[in-house]
Amino acid sequence: xxxxxxxDPRTRxxxxxxxxxxxxDMFGQAYEGAGFVGGxxxxxxxxxxxxxxxxxxxxxxxxxDARAAGQASSGDExxxxxxxxxxxxxxxxxxxxxxxxxxxxxxxxDGPFAFDLQDVRQSLVHFDKRFLEGVASExxxxxxxxxxxxxxxxxxxxxxxxxxAQVQRAASTILGSGPVSPIAMAETARATALAMLHTFPHRxxxxxxxxxxxxxxxxxxxxxxxxxxxxxxxAPNAMLRGVRMDRVREELLRGAPGQLTVAEVAVRWGFAHxxxxxxxxxxxxxxxxxxxxxx
Numbered sequence: 001x002x003x004x005x006x007x008d009p010r011t012r013x014x015x016x017x018x019x020x021x022x023x024x025d026m027f028g029q030a031y032e033g034a035g036f037v038g039g040x041x042x043x044x045x046x047x048x049x050x051x052x053x054x055x056x057x058x059x060x061x062x063x064x065d066a067r068a069a070g071q072a073s074s075g076d077e078x079x080x081x082x083x084x085x086x087x088x089x090x091x092x093x094x095x096x097x098x099x100x101x102x103x104x105x106x107x108x109x110d111g112p113f114a115f116d117l118q119d120v121r122q123s124l125v126h127f128d129k130r131f132l133e134g135v136a137s138e139x140x141x142x143x144x145x146x147x148x149x150x151x152x153x154x155x156x157x158x159x160x161x162x163x164x165a166q167v168q169r170a171a172s173t174i175l176g177s178g179p180v181s182p183i184a185m186a187e188t189a190r191a192t193a194l195a196m197l198h199t200f201p202h203r204x205x206x207x208x209x210x211x212x213x214x215x216x217x218x219x220x221x222x223x224x225x226x227x228x229x230x231x232x233x234x235a236p237n238a239m240l241r242g243v244r245m246d247r248v249r250e251e252l253l254r255g256a257p258g259q260l261t262v263a264e265v266a267v268r269w270g271f272a273h274x275x276x277x278x279x280x281x282x283x284x285x286x287x288x289x290x291x292x293x294x295x
Contacts, residue, residue: 088117166195
């Protein structure tokens with residue numbers, strides 16, 4: 001392979017099954033969940049979870065034929081969710097927001113939030129927080145800061161049409177079978193971020209990261225019933241980073257000193273901070289990337 005060949009920056013993660021407990025564990029890992037409880041409905045249970053994208057933006061899809069409730073978090077991302085079938089509730093009390101077909105909503109971003117969903121076919125777009133905040137600062141002016149989306153405000157019909165059209169364009173790129181260049185991926189992420197900011201009412205705070213306040217969310221009334229699960233393991237975001245790290249290693253093993261450098265391979269796979277990359281590589285493989293290249 002030529003070292004000048006563009007690298008497709010997308011990575012993928014997919015899992016499926018028919019074990020409700022395994023599904024609750026997996027989704028708990030993916031969304032930093034707590035107190036997940038589930039129950040069968042009149043449908044035979046099955047689930048599927050798919051992630052395609054990079055560290056800036058990813059598309060996710062979920063099939064979940066059961067009821068699930070608990071607390072989740074958007075973590076270091078901003079997330080838009082909508083369904084083609086089924087629906088659910090995000091938040092509780094006066095902050096409760098219902099979503100379903102034709103009603104996309106943004107996950108609350110001020111800390112853990114309650115949720116209750118049933119028999120869903122849902123799609124999600126995840127944005128890295130710093131990326132979306134950076135785009136927002138360009139749109140609004142001023143310095144980048146946390147974004148607060150108005151959960152009670154419904155987007156205008158014409159804005160939803162703009163959002164849906166952009167999601168379809170982005171999906172044809174990100175979910176397509178053909179190769180995607182890093183430039184095409186970056187342009188798609190930016191266009192989709194602009195569409196999100198245009199569609200969903202929000203405001204941008206000026207406080208620094210260290211001053212972010214996470215509100216306490218009232219627990220869902222059903223959370224004290226049923227079994228509670230402790231979740232450990234690797235979330236899909238970490239899996240995607242691990243896949244990229246593995247591909248860096250594969251390329252270094254195939255190459256030779258003088259033909260390529262650690263820096264160019266790392267940057268091609270999205271690791272811009274070489275010091276942190278080298279430390280993470282050593283932690284994963286027990287040697288530094290330069291040692292892999294020398295071998």
